[in-house]
Amino acid sequence: MTRRHLTIVAVVLLLGAWGFLPEFTITMLNYIGLYALVALGLVLLTGVGGMTSFGQAAFVGLGAYATAWFCTAPAGAALAGLAPGSALLPWIGLVVGLVLSAAVAWFLGSVTLRLSGHYLPLGTIAWGLSLYFLFGNLEFLGGHTGMAGLPALSVGGVTLSSVRELGLVTWTVLLLTLWALSNLLDSREGRAIRSLKTGRVMAESMGVDTARYRIKVFVLAALLASLSGWMYAHLQRFVNPTPFNLSIGIEYLFMAVVGGAGHLWGAVLGAAIITLMKQYLQDILPSLLGASGNFEVVVFGLLMLLVLQRFSDGLWPSLALRVNRYLKPSPAATSQAVRSLAERTLPEKGSVVLAASAVSKKFGGLLANNNVNLDVRAGEVHALIGPNGAGKSTFFNMISGVDDPSSGEVKLLGKGMNGQPSRAFAAGGLGRTFQHVRLLGTRSVLDNVALGAHQRGHRGWLASMLRLDRAEEAALMAEARRQIERCGLGAHLHEAAGSLALGQQRVVEIARALAGQPSVLLLDEPAAGLRHLEKQALAKLLTQLRAEGLAILVVEHDMEFVMNIADRITVLEFGQVIAHGSPAVVQADPAVLAAYLGGAEGALTP
Numbered sequence: 001m002t003r004r005h006l007t008i009v010a011v012v013l014l015l016g017a018w019g020f021l022p023e024f025t026i027t028m029l030n031y032i033g034l035y036a037l038v039a040l041g042l043v044l045l046t047g048v049g050g051m052t053s054f055g056q057a058a059f060v061g062l063g064a065y066a067t068a069w070f071c072t073a074p075a076g077a078a079l080a081g082l083a084p085g086s087a088l089l090p091w092i093g094l095v096v097g098l099v100l101s102a103a104v105a106w107f108l109g110s111v112t113l114r115l116s117g118h119y120l121p122l123g124t125i126a127w128g129l130s131l132y133f134l135f136g137n138l139e140f141l142g143g144h145t146g147m148a149g150l151p152a153l154s155v156g157g158v159t160l161s162s163v164r165e166l167g168l169v170t171w172t173v174l175l176l177t178l179w180a181l182s183n184l185l186d187s188r189e190g191r192a193i194r195s196l197k198t199g200r201v202m203a204e205s206m207g208v209d210t211a212r213y214r215i216k217v218f219v220l221a222a223l224l225a226s227l228s229g230w231m232y233a234h235l236q237r238f239v240n241p242t243p244f245n246l247s248i249g250i251e252y253l254f255m256a257v258v259g260g261a262g263h264l265w266g267a268v269l270g271a272a273i274i275t276l277m278k279q280y281l282q283d284i285l286p287s288l289l290g291a292s293g294n295f296e297v298v299v300f301g302l303l304m305l306l307v308l309q310r311f312s313d314g315l316w317p318s319l320a321l322r323v324n325r326y327l328k329p330s331p332a333a334t335s336q337a338v339r340s341l342a343e344r345t346l347p348e349k350g351s352v353v354l355a356a357s358a359v360s361k362k363f364g365g366l367l368a369n370n371n372v373n374l375d376v377r378a379g380e381v382h383a384l385i386g387p388n389g390a391g392k393s394t395f396f397n398m399i400s401g402v403d404d405p406s407s408g409e410v411k412l413l414g415k416g417m418n419g420q421p422s423r424a425f426a427a428g429g430l431g432r433t434f435q436h437v438r439l440l441g442t443r444s445v446l447d448n449v450a451l452g453a454h455q456r457g458h459r460g461w462l463a464s465m466l467r468l469d470r471a472e473e474a475a476l477m478a479e480a481r482r483q484i485e486r487c488g489l490g491a492h493l494h495e496a497a498g499s500l501a502l503g504q505q506r507v508v509e510i511a512r513a514l515a516g517q518p519s520v521l522l523l524d525e526p527a528a529g530l531r532h533l534e535k536q537a538l539a540k541l542l543t544q545l546r547a548e549g550l551a552i553l554v555v556e557h558d559m560e561f562v563m564n565i566a567d568r569i570t571v572l573e574f575g576q577v578i579a580h581g582s583p584a585v586v587q588a589d590p591a592v593l594a595a596y597l598g599g600a601e602g603a604l605t606p
């Protein structure tokens with residue numbers, strides 16, 4: 001039995017038992033389904049995307065109030081141009097609720113998400129509080145008493161008046177959402193989403209517009225909350241502000257975190273645990289303590305602390321680990337006829353691909369780069385060397401869009417790039433690695449490298465959710481695999497990138513850069529941490545890439561490596577170019593010898 005089989009069996013069992021389960025169980029399942037839908041959005045937002053929202057309950061409220069107003073207020077029906085009581089009104093309410101939620105989320109996201117730090121959580125708290133008080137104080141939304149008399153939903157002429165019928169819809173929506181979101185995470189777009197939590201600088205260098213992805217994830221989470229609110233309103237047939245206040249928003253976050261914020265099914269588990277626990281504690285505590293009061297809140301809080309202390313990743317991972325022992329691994333995706341990806345035509349050998357003219361960078365009073373001129377040509381390896389603190393990494397950042405020069409100009413394939421973000425450099429054909437390795441450590445080598453090919457695919461979120469992206473995905477995966485094998489890591493395709501030796505992780509970064517099919521490759525200390533044989537293999541790879549016409553710029557401390565491979569060398573000291581030329585010329589330069597004899601770099605000759 002594989003995991004997929006188990007899921008199917010569970011769904012079929014649930015469906016089969018649906019008609020026979022007691023009313024109370026069905027009601028609980030219904031609430032669990034509704035809460036899980038909200039928690040699912042939070043799993044995506046918090047666990048996967050690394051953003052925290054305390055305000056999801058307010059989005060639920062928006063969905064609930066939108067449908068309540070259209071269905072019960074005469075003005076609502078009039079605005080929709082329908083007769084009061086029309087069966088279409090809930091659908092108008094649904095659409096308006098979703099549109100409003102998306103608009104609010106987009107606005108909140110674009111205000112707070114471009115800033116780093118705690119702006120989003122604070123923004124969602126402010127939003128959660130203000131919407132709650134707004135619901136309570138608006139006369140036309142019924143104030144604190146709320147609005148009653150919502151109709152039952154009717155789908156295709158069938159009225160869903162009982163909890164049992166409505167619950168079927170809730171769970172169908174939930175299961176479809178789980179399917180769509182797991183498809184999304186298992187796609188090119190999903191790889192970009194997974195990079196948001198810890199790898200934003202890296203992802204930008206792979207061509208991902210991370211600010212945009214963050215806003216889109218936030219909007220998606222808000223849409224799921226709003227959808228849940230819509231169904232909630234038609235389950236209760238009544239809305240008031242209480243279920244949409246900030247403390248419920250925090251409870252939703254609890255569900256995601258306790259269940260396992262990084263796992264979609266964790267949302268369902270978390271929603272189930274918290275819903276059942278609250279119900280149970282409410283019943284049993286007063287009789288146990290012989291006094292009435294909201295003791296469940298206290299006990300609940302303590303239990304939460306315990307769970308979080310014991311299972312910091314939530315309960316789902318430990319549960320899955322236990323169950324997985326009895327399951328067969330899912331068969332690997334069958335390789336389809338692989339479509340080929342768009343190929344970039346490389347610039348002619350010898351032409352200048354990347355050029356920095358008179359580039360300077362000031363950090364306060366420190367001139368980290370002073371009037372640096374350097375170009376990299378197609379079909380050559382250009383090495384940038386210099387003692388520690390000479391300004392090599394600073395220069396690297398400026399010619400790759402991570403940082404802007406204070407003065408001077410950077411051109412990529414003849415195009416002025418000043419002021420452009422690093423994803424524009426990626427789009428222009430620049431691939432790079434980082435001095436401090438930036439990989440998604442828990443993801444496989446294959447996944448990490450496939451992210452490098454991000455900009456060679458085009459399928460969007462909806463296509464990914466509906467699995468219409470499979471041909472493109474197969475092509476991206478085939479490309480990633482090809483680059484990994486070419487770099488000599490074919491044996492480690494499916495291992496977590498973080499479990500490889502540091503030197504191998506550097507090679508994974510090279511494969512990732514190559515997957516973007518760059519015209520120019522920037523390598524920041526690629527040989528650091530490699531063993532002798534690995535260095536030889538790397539030198540061979542770079543020689544081969546040079547022969548293919550790539551322009552390569554390396555920053556490297558290993559002089560033997562540099563002298564063997566470089567066609568030209570530029571030497572920096574205190575931010576200034578002190579020498580430039582072939583290895584033989586640079587090695588004989590008195591200024592270079594002085595800089596290196598005075599520095600801690602050791603001998604310059606191999």
Ligand code: ADP
Nearest residue numbers: 363366368386387388389390391392393394395
């Ligand atoms: P290298 O990579 O050659 O070792 P760097 O480019 O990292 O050198 O650093 C060059 C100089 O600029 C160093 O003196 C460093 O302290 C300084 N520097 C680098 N980045 C910053 C920064 N963000 N703010 C202030 N000073 C910096």
Ligand code: MG
Nearest residue numbers: 392393394435
């Ligand atoms: Mg450096």
